[in-house]
Amino acid sequence: MPHVLRDLLINVVLTVPLVGAYTMFALGLVFIYRASKVLNLAHGAMAMLPAYIAYALASTFGAIGATLVALLAGGLLGVVVEIVVVRRLRSASATSQTVGTVGVLGLLIALAARQWGTTPVQGVSLFPRHTFRVGNALLQLGDIGTLVVALIAAAVFIALFRFTDLGLAMRCAADNRRAARLMGIDPDRTTSMAWCFAGLLAALGGIMLGASTNLHPYTLSLQVLPAFVAALIGGLESIGGAVVGAVVVGLTLGLVPSFGQIGKQVGAPQLALAALAFVVMSLRGNRFSVADMAGA
Amino acid sequence: MVPSECHATRGRDVRASPIRARQVVIAWLVLYFPWLPGFPLNRWLPSVPFSYIVDANLAGEYALVAFSLVILTGWVGQISLGQGSFVGIGAFTTGILARRFGIPFPLNLPLVALVSAGVASMLGLVALRVRGLYLAVATLIFAWMCDAYLFSQQWFVGKAAASSIPNTVIGHPGTMTTFDLSNQRVFYLVVVTAVATAWYAAVNLRDSKTGRAFFAIRGSEVAAVSLAVDVTRYKLLAFAVSGALAGIAGNLIMTNVRVATPVVFQFTVSLFYLSIAVVGGINSLGGGVAAGILFAALTEVFYRVKTLTGWRDIVAVALLLGVLLGYPGGLGALGTATERRFRGVTKWLSRLIERPIAKGSAMLRRRRPSDGQIGTVTPVPVEVGDRRQRRPGTSRAAAFAQRLPTRRSRSPVIRRSIDLSVLGRTALEPNSAVDVREMTAGDDVETARASWRTMVIPPYPLAPDRSERPPVLEAEHVVVRFGGLTAVNDVTVVVREHEIVGLIGPNGAGKTTTFNAIAGLNEPTSGTVRLFGVDATKFPVHVRAQMGVGRTFQLIQLFPQLTVFDNLLVATHVHNPTGIFSHLALMSRAIASEADARARVRLVVEMLGLEEVASRPTAGLPFGILRQVEIARALVTEAPLLMLDEPASGLDNAETDELAQLLYFVRSQLGVSILLIEHDVRMVTAVSDYMYVINRGEPLADGTPSEIQSNPEVIAAYLGQAEEPKSAANDSNGRHISSDASIAGVEQGAEVLT
Amino acid sequence: MSPSVVTTESSHDVITDGNDSAAALLTVDAIDVHYGPIQALRAVSLTIGSGERVALVGANGAGKTTTLRAISGLLAPTRGRITFDGEPIGGMAANKVVQRGIAHLPEGRELFFGLSVEENLRAGFWSQRRAGRAYKSQRDQVMDHFPILRERAHQAAGTLSGGEQQMLGVARALMSNPRLLIVDELSLGLAPKIVSQLFDILAEINRAGTAVLIVEQFVHMALANTDRAAVLAKGEVVLAGPSRDLLADPQLIATYLGEQAPKPDEPPRRPSRRAPKRTSNRT
Known part of the structure; x- marks a missing residue:
């Protein structure tokens, strides 16, 4: 049945922009988790707001200028969230920290909805509007661009981590906060830096995704959830794992509609992803057994 | 409202x-x-706008x-x-x-x-x-x-x-x-x-x-x-x-x-x-x-x-x-x-509202006979914090034992161990051979309040031959492996009735791992854990707790948001047969069992002299008191076997002495058996009847405290060696300290001890 | 009580005795440390002269590690003063303290296990980045003590053997060119032979002029390798003096293993241990 195969291929091709964006989101989540042991539920919102900023400024500064401003805003947002919310809740319970990031998520969504409304808009695209035909599907140049930018960003951040002094400090602080302090590294500062980078990545992902899909305060903010699943698949601490996870998640979302009537139902991909997430969590859940909590 | x-x-x-x-x-x-x-009334009240x-x-x-x-x-x-x-x-x-x-x-x-x-x-x-x-x-x-x-x-x-x-x-x-x-x-x-x-x-x-x-x-x-x-x-x-x-x-x-x-x-x-x-x-x-x-x-x-x-x-x-x-x-x-x-x-305001309500409820109660028991179910001899009402001549321990209702649990595991709970009951009766004398006269209120703290407690009449004491806990040949690492290898610990048994070992010896295997927090790779004669190796923690194991934790695990009294109330869980629907509707069964739970906690509070702190949240209490509260909480479960994980850590000398006294006291009053993990060897040797020493996950020695104190291997494990033993050349992984390594330090240590 | 038992106040005197106080590198003056409601240290005092080797011994939970953490800035004392080289460092953040010249190798090594040996050493050099010292020469100088680490330079620290990890820990601490090296539980989990090698290396380092403060559970090993020592019990200094003298002190053993248990036929006694009482008032 060639048309089934063709559908499959088309659906794979259509996941390209998603994979790129999820890679960037998952990387940001991994950065933040390693630096401050927080699952940043506001990450999607930290992508959405800069995307809207770029959209709003595009007419004044042009696409590239607006994107640069938005990226800066994204980095700044990361630092602000870390200092204002996360750092202050560090001594509180994990519940409070999570609720804190959820609060940020809600605040950013509400602000964006107030400012730009809840009608989907087309985000700023850095790439010319050129489309390829792949079978029946249309693929935009920007979609491929998103993936390429994501991979470049991943490479740049991995290099930064591996080869610079700052990267060394960040890895030390992530590996062992106390030992890092004993070396003279200020882990608070490296944590802020990690949030800054994660904010930059989120902004980049948000702008890319806003260009290839649509900008919507709520939908875009929740695009972080597939990225969560990606990061979970990769084990939350591994950069390479996050990239692999993003591919798995992207393919899951893209391929489910190819599987018969059930797959074509509205929301079936999300259902499949949720199932995948629960399976991954249950498997990884062993790490949080009661015996661990009893302490050594 | x-x-x-x-x-x-x-x-x-x-x-x-x-x-x-x-x-x-x-x-x-x-x-x-x-x-x-x-x-x-609608006619007189201002009408409320629709949108409101x-x-x-x-x-x-x-x-x-x-x-x-x-x-x-x-x-x-x-x-x-x-x-x-x-x-x-x-x-x-x-x-x-x-x-x-x-x-x-x-x-x-x-x-x-x-x-x-x-x-x-x-x-x-x-x-x-x-x-x-x-x-x-x-x-x-x-x-x-x-x-x-x-x-x-x-x-x-x-x-x-x-x-x-x-x-x-x-x-x-x-x-x-x-x-x-x-x-x-x-x-x-x-x-x-x-x-x-x-x-x-x-x-x-x-x-x-x-x-x-x-x-x-x-x-x-x-x-x-x-x-x-x-x-x-x-x-x-x-x-x-x-x-x-x-x-x-x-x-x-x-x-x-x-x-x-x-x-x-x-x-x-x-x-x-x-x-x-x-x-x-x-x-x-x-x-x-x-x-x-x-x-x-x-x-x-x-x-x-x-x-x-x-x-x-x-x-x-x-x-x-x-x-x-x-x-x-x-x-x-x-x-x-x-x-x-x-x-x-x-x-x-509340007096204004509650007085007529109380009157009304009293009337209602008279009409409902089941409610009438509420008042009589709780003839608690003493209110918390008020000792004047105490009837003279009533032994608190006797009152405590008297007040223990027998309850049957619906859990199949417990049904198998009903005779065990009988064992628990008998163990909880005060030992008549023990004469509890109070050192100070009743006029000194302060000391009377904390009577166990000043009491002279005679030695517990244990059978002289250890094999005559019936075993309460037998953990035999316990092996615990995490992945490829053997944390505990072939460790055997036996606690016999009314004993205080110490389990010691240097840092990282596997004490806590052994302890958790006994309590059920991690499953042993091999070996058996028998509680009161029943093989409990596969039982989950809460079932072992139902069988009669109470424990404390190295890092105190009190519930920080609750008061001391409420912390102890949680421990009445095991006695309380009521279910969620009776709680939601506040049925008279729930009220009665609640009263019973409170009475039980009050007895323990009173017995341990914790009245002053009972209504305070645990946060901010002195650490020594927190340790005592944790032990009290284990006692409320009426467990005949107490497992204490490093109870003296974080305590100063005076507090450690008080803890040892408390252990003696609860054993003499309630006849509990105690397994004690400690790294404060001095404390353990002072209170234990029998001791086990493990080192690097392996059993090193067991015996009476004086045998342990003069055991050269134990001394070597604790004090280390003054110089490199000649025989250790092939002992590259350092798993075992050879016993023939008689080095200056060990000899010296042994001399000092004898 | 044995005559060598000293109170906190006099322990301070004993420990400074024979040392010109002007030469004192580190002075810990009657510090208290709390973990929440738990008081871990009670008026602990300690002095270390330049180039001296001092041991802190005591049973588990006596407060040795806490004392070290207070010195290196991981914990802030709630009372008392710590001065290093004449300047107060009590309560200063650890990442600032290391720049003053105190390197702390914590218990359990706390290497960056996911990083390579070389990267661990680079991290150790972090506080010296801007001090005008060359990383390469410092690393080569440190590696001279540990030839094995040269071979392992690109291996992840987590894959090293226990002894190699401890060597890397010492090497990493030395990368900051410290004047005082603090080592917590050098022997933890290591075979006696390896431990004695490590103590030899510490002696070398000390001969080069670095003062060394060690915490050691195995008291004989610690006393054999130091000039002076203090014994902690329940968060207090109960004994202090030259290491050689302490080895002969019966109070030392009692601190560890307790007094003899009563004979079965003897009348019972209260389970009380006669630990030395302090003269200073606790507030």
């Missing part, structure tokens, strides 16, 4: 509970009557969702970011029931509650595997999945993505008894009834065995499970209760508005609900109601004032963040603080 939240952790006496029920009824009547159709009634209904629905979050997140510590989805499931299920099956309002409510409770407990299954951050993400993914899938299915939400139901009219139209639910004023009665009932049931739940199990899970799961709380069951229960409440809220919304669209229940709504609960103070039911009213008012204001349109969600989430960062107690804590400031006024 219903009794305020401020007493939540103050160990309030359960006898207040019937009063609470009457208060709820009165509060309900007060809120109900002014709007009752045809009620004459709508807002009041909204506030009631918010309050119900806030309750569901308070119970799940505030009490059990299980964070949920998908509460809006449960509300949505409730609303759409109502739609299906009403449209497809024609089940009208009052009848579909319990069904809807059941359905959403079922869905919530399915999500709860995930919570059994993951905690904290991961659970938050799991609930978030659940909400997202509901948004994307469930709420877009036509069979679930109805055609054109909107579910609608016909109106419900109860009674004949046009008569005084008509209840037309499309009338907001009528619906107000329904909402007030629902909120009042939920509030009443939730408060009952909070002050019951179930509520304490919830708090215990939040405070420390490992401590909860060691107090025989079945964590799995109670977590699922919490999810079910929370889901049911959210579903009821959904049911009410649907019945009221009669049309629902998925967009009303998307994730941002979950956030809005979470904001309500957090702003109310995540633990506080009253705060939930207050926050519900506040947020309904906000909704109204932001709707009315045109310039503010669209700012409601921003303000709501900003409030959430502000409360979280600045005033974590929320409105609940604000209420408590305010009440404290105006205590005189509130006291006067």
